[in-house]
Amino acid sequence: MKQYKVGVIGGTGMVGQRFVTLMEKHPWFKLTAIAASARSAGKTYEEAIGPRWAMDTPMPEAAKGMVVLNAEADIEKIAGLVDFVFSAVDMKKEEIQALEEAYAKHECPVVSNNSAHRWTPDVPMVVPEINPEHLAVIPAQRKRLGTKRGFVAVKSNCSLQSYVPALHPLKDCFGLREALVCTYQAISGAGKTFQTWPEMVDNVIPYIGGEEEKSEREPLKLWGRVENGVIVNADTPAITAQCLRVPVSNGHMAAVFARFTNKPTLEEIRSIWAGYQGRAQELDLPSAPKQFLHYFEEDNRPQTRLDREREGGMAVSIGRLRPDTQYDYKFVCLSHNTLRGAAGGAVLLAELLCAEEYI
Numbered sequence: 516m517k518q519y520k521v522g523v524i525g526g527t528g529m530v531g532q533r534f535v536t537l538m539e540k541h542p543w544f545k546l547t548a549i550a551a552s553a554r555s556a557g558k559t560y561e562e563a564i565g566p567r568w569a570m571d572t573p574m575p576e577a578a579k580g581m582v583v584l585n586a587e588a589d590i591e592k593i594a595g596l597v598d599f600v601f602s603a604v605d606m607k608k609e610e611i612q613a614l615e616e617a618y619a620k621h622e623c624p625v626v627s628n629n630s631a632h633r634w635t636p637d638v639p640m641v642v643p644e645i646n647p648e649h650l651a652v653i654p655a656q657r658k659r660l661g662t663k664r665g666f667v668a669v670k671s672n673c674s675l676q677s678y679v680p681a682l683h684p685l686k687d688c689f690g691l692r693e694a695l696v697c698t699y700q701a702i703s704g705a706g707k708t709f710q711t712w713p714e715m716v717d718n719v720i721p722y723i724g725g726e727e728e729k730s731e732r733e734p735l736k737l738w739g740r741v742e743n744g745v746i747v748n749a750d751t752p753a754i755t756a757q758c759l760r761v762p763v764s765n766g767h768m769a770a771v772f773a774r775f776t777n778k779p780t781l782e783e784i785r786s787i788w789a790g791y792q793g794r795a796q797e798l799d800l801p802s803a804p805k806q807f808l809h810y811f812e813e814d815n816r817p818q819t820r821l822d823r824e825r826e827g828g829m830a831v832s833i834g835r836l837r838p839d840t841q842y843d844y845k846f847v848c849l850s851h852n853t854l855r856g857a858a859g860g861a862v863l864l865a866e867l868l869c870a871e872e873y874i
């Protein structure tokens with residue numbers, strides 16, 4: 516397999532640190548550039564991070580001495596050092612849109628963790644197991660941007676990466692009319708640790724800005740179709756969401772209630788989850804979990820601390836499937852928000868883009 520040179524834009528942040536860590540032993544990708552704000556530029560990665568290293572594993576040796584570049588001022592230089600970049604910057608939406616398109620226009624593909632381009636109709640928002648066919652809009656986007664290689668592809672929000680994977684194969688088989696979800700989201704989703712957000716110890720905050728709208732709307736783009744070079748969003752199902760911040764370091768849990776067009780049996784649901792394989796599994800991508808959806812029979816699973824790291828934090832854990840008094844069924848789901856939900860999901864998307872020869 517070909518080797519690809521990779522840059523991380525926003526490499527000093529919480530998600531950026533994950534990207535840097537995931538590149539350490541990646542079989543296809545080699546980290547050749549790290550960029551961040553002017554505050555970090557010119558320092559070695561180790562100096563720029565200072566006390567901010569938030570990963571469980573030590574900083575990769577190869578990254579420590581790399582000199583951090585300026586994500587906005589050094590675009591041409593970075594584009595010359597890499598085959599593509601991951602983007603995870605904390606800036607205003609319009610600034611991120613402009614920055615990512617500037618990389619694309621320098622013929623540098625961008626695989627983004629940011630929400631800025633999620634609603635751009637010719638930017639594919641892809642979970643490789645769910646909607647890999649949306650990559651077909653890339654030629655139209657290249658035409659709009661006037662590029663040959665460059666484009667922007669994004670991953671969806673972390674909150675929905677537990678319940679959409681569980682609902683997706685059921686929707687295809689039985690039709691999904693309505694879903695109600697309550698999410699219980701980890702503090703790393705806000706780029707925080709208990710040290711940097713002590714108010715979260717022994718506490719729940721019933722508000723995450725913008726998260727409920729994303730949780731309700733983004734699934735409709737994932738379930739949309741490609742038409743004339745853009746994604747046309749699905750009209751259904753109706754989704755309603757409440758999103759709570761809970762005192763957990765990593766791992767977003769979701770409690771889900773679902774109503775179907777043709778109500779399946781419990782056995783049918785379990786068997787569809789057990790057998791579900793997406794494009795990532797068919798292509799045997801390096802970061803793809805072997806078993807995407809893992810169902811627990813135990814009543815007290817999945818548990819965040821025990822189950823978030825399943826298959827490198829890339830599998831989705833499901834449990835407590837049972838009939839409901841208002842909806843057809845209810846169940847709980849868990850996914851790792853900075854792995855499957857952020858950097859890991861973007862790495863898997865980049866692997867798909869390489870395997871399908873868009874990069």
Ligand SMILES: NC(=O)c1ccc[n+]([C@@H]2O[C@H](COP(=O)([O-])OP(=O)(O)OC[C@H]3O[C@@H](n4cnc5c(N)ncnc54)[C@H](OP(=O)(O)O)[C@@H]3O)[C@@H](O)[C@H]2O)c1
Nearest residue numbers: 525527528529530551552555586603604605703704706857
């Ligand atoms: N945390 C999650 O689980 C998660 C999940 C999904 C999506 N996201 C999204 O991913 C993005 C990054 O999140 P995060 O949690 O990693 O944030 P973070 O820890 O605050 O890191 C922000 C990064 O952006 C860089 N940056 C800030 N201003 C910049 C500028 N003007 N030019 C270039 N770089 C700049 C920072 O560089 P300096 O170190 O130099 O300041 C740092 O590398 C955000 O858009 C967030 O919404 C996060």
